[in-house]
Amino acid sequence: MKPIFIAFVFPGLIIAGCKQSKNNTLEEVLSGGRWIDLTYSLSDSTLYWPNNPTGFRLDTQSNGITPAGFYYSSNSFSAPEHGGTHLDAPVHFAEGKQSADKVLLENLIGNAVVIDVSEKALKNRDYLVSIKDVQDWEVKNDSILQGSIVLLHTGYGQYYPDVKKYFGTTEKGTAGIAQLHFPGIDPATAEWLVTKRKIKALGLDTPSIDYGQSKDFKTHQTLLGKNIPAFENVANLDKLPAKGAYVVALPMKIKNGSGGPLRIVAWVNNAK
Ligand SMILES: [Zn+2]
Numbered sequence: 001m002k003p004i005f006i007a008f009v010f011p012g013l014i015i016a017g018c019k020q021s022k023n024n025t026l027e028e029v030l031s032g033g034r035w036i037d038l039t040y041s042l043s044d045s046t047l048y049w050p051n052n053p054t055g056f057r058l059d060t061q062s063n064g065i066t067p068a069g070f071y072y073s074s075n076s077f078s079a080p081e082h083g084g085t086h087l088d089a090p091v092h093f094a095e096g097k098q099s100a101d102k103v104l105l106e107n108l109i110g111n112a113v114v115i116d117v118s119e120k121a122l123k124n125r126d127y128l129v130s131i132k133d134v135q136d137w138e139v140k141n142d143s144i145l146q147g148s149i150v151l152l153h154t155g156y157g158q159y160y161p162d163v164k165k166y167f168g169t170t171e172k173g174t175a176g177i178a179q180l181h182f183p184g185i186d187p188a189t190a191e192w193l194v195t196k197r198k199i200k201a202l203g204l205d206t207p208s209i210d211y212g213q214s215k216d217f218k219t220h221q222t223l224l225g226k227n228i229p230a231f232e233n234v235a236n237l238d239k240l241p242a243k244g245a246y247v248v249a250l251p252m253k254i255k256n257g258s259g260g261p262l263r264i265v266a267w268v269n270n271a272k
Contacts, residue, residue, distance in 0.1 A: 030267065032269060032270055032271070033267050033268050033269040033270050034267070034268060034270060035265050035266070035267055035268075036236055036239050036240065036245075036265065036266045036267075036268055037235070037236065037265055038085070038234050038235050038236050038237065038240075038247075038249075038264040038265060038266055039085045039234075039235055039262065039263050039264050039265070040084050040085045040160060040161070040233060040235050042056045042058075042077070042079065042084050042261060043056060043058075044056065045161040046079070046083055046084040046161065047083060047084065047160065047161050047163060047166060047167070047207065047233065048080055048082070048083035048084075049080075049082060049083065049177070049207070050167070050169070050171060050172045050173060050174075050175075050176025050177050050179075050180070051172070051173055051174060051176070051177060052080045052082075052083065054078070054079075054080060055079065055080070055083065056077065056078075056079040056083070056084065057077060057078045057079065058075050058076075058077045059075060059076050059077070060075055061074045061075055061076055062074045079261065081100075081254070081257055081258055081259040081260045081261075082232070082258075082259050083233075084233055084261060085231070085232070085233045085234060085235060085261070085262050085263075085264060086231070086232055086233060086251070086259055086260060086261055086262050087100060087103070087229055087230070087231060087249070087251035087259045087260055087261075087262045088209070088220065088224060088229060088230040088231075088232060088258075088259045089102075089103055089224075089229060089251075089257060089258055089259050089260075090103070090224040090225070090226075090227045090228070090229060091224075091256075091258050092220065092224055092258040092259050093217060093220040093221050093224045093225070094221065094224045094225040094227075097224060097225065097227050098227050098229075099254075099255070099256045099257055099258065100251050100252065100253065100254045100255075100256075100257035100258065100259055100260045101253045101254060101255045101256070101257065103227075103229050103251070106200065107200045107201050107227075107228065107229055108201065108229065108248070108249045108250060108251070109247065109248050109249070110147060110148065110149050110200060110201075110246070110247060111145065111147070111148050111149065111243075111244075111245075111246060111247075112148065112149040112150070112151050112240070112243075112245045112246065112247040112266060113137070113141070113144050113148050113149075113150055113151070113242065113243050114151045114152075114153055114237060114240045114241065114242055114243070114245065115129070115133060115134060115137045115150065115151070115152050115153065115242075116137075116153045116242070117129050117133050117152060117153065117154055117183070118153055118154055118155030118238075119155075120133075121154040121155055121156065121183040122154075122155045122156075124183070125168055125181035125182060125183065125212070126181055126183070126211055126212065126213055127154070127183035127211070128183065128184060128185065128186035128189075128211055129152055129154075129183065129184070129185045129186060129189050130186055130188075130189055131186070131188060131189050131192045133189070134189060134192065134193065137242070140242070141242050141243050142243075143197070144193075144197045144199070145197075146197065146198040147198060147199070147200050148197065148199055148200065149199070149200060149201045149202075149203065149247050149249070150193060150197075150199045150201070150202050150203070151202075151203045151204065151231075151234060151237055151240070151247075152185065152202070152203070152204040152205070152237075153204075153205060153237040153238060153240075154182075154183045154204060154205055154206055155205070155238075156182055156183065156205050156206045157205030157234070157235055157236070157237055157238065158238075160205075160233065160235070166182065166206075166207070167179075167180055167181075167182060167207060167212070168180055168181030168182055168212055169181070180207075180212030180213065181212045181213065182206045182207060182208070182211065182212040183206055183211055183212075184204075184206060184208055184209055184210045184211030184212070184214065184219060185202070185204070185209050185210070185211075185219045186219070187210075187218035187219045187221075187222055189219075190202070190209070190218075190219040190222040190223050191222050194222065194223065194226055194228060199228065200228060201228060201229050201230070201231065201249070202223055202228065202230050202231070203230065203231030203232070203234045203249070203264070204231075204232065204234060204237075205233070205234050205235070205237045206232070206233070207232060207233060208220075208232055209223065209230045209232065231249055231262055231264055234264060239268075240266055240268060241268060244268065244269055245266040245267065245268050246266065246267040246268075247264065247265070247266045247267075248264070248265050248266075248267075249262055249263075249264040249265075250262070250263050250264075251263075
């Protein structure tokens with residue numbers, strides 16, 4: 001019953017690999033494509049919201065030859081939850097909703113569509129992705145299937161980790177927050193994607209799904225309030241096709257966490 005198993009677990013791969021026999025194993029289907037890392041490394045350069053008092057820290061605990069004669073390396077790390085490539089768990093803006101450890105795997109893995117708004121967003125740091133942007137994508141690519149992971153390519157990923165170009169300011173603290181200028185998703189678009197397309201996750205290549213000048217974080221409230229997680233500071237979106245990518249986005253499983261570091265990758269069919 002292998003083909004049924006594959007079709008059930010990885011329906012996207014079956015569609016993507018449809019030129020191959022349906023009797024192919026999952027491994028054979030996967031060998032027809034490649035994995036693309038959509039994750040920034042965590043380091044001293046990792047970007048955090050201007051009012052975060054700390055960043056990513058890696059402290060060496062052991063590094064060298066032990067008395068027993070073998071090499072041994074071990075570190076400890078600490079970091080705020082929200083920085084670098086990371087998950088926003090629903091509880092981040094919606095009391096009582098899922099924490100990082102409770103987000104369903106079904107919401108983190110699946111077919112992705114990539115909506116490229118970079119032409120407009122790179123000309124306007126305060127750009128809000130509109131319903132029309134999504135509808136224009138659908139005219140070219142067909143309707144977004146229910147249960148898709150929607151990724152918005154604003155083009156700002158090319159600036160990461162240049163804080164001035166990426167955030168629009170190098171200022172820290174509350175004053176820095178007021179100076180944030182980067183694109184995000186119009187709350188009306190978020191609402192439309194939830195109600196009309198029943199998306200299961202939303203990600204993008206900026207620090208926040210709400211634009212830098214947002215004061216009420218309405219897009220966060222809209223999505224997270226419905227237990228739809230968000231992925232922020234997603235890397236390499238320019239390397240994905242408009243559709244056909246299959247995303248696996250696995251966050252650190254922090255109990256009661258409001259988010260956390262996310263390792264997100266996408267499988268892309270070589271034929272595309
Ligand atoms: Zn966040």
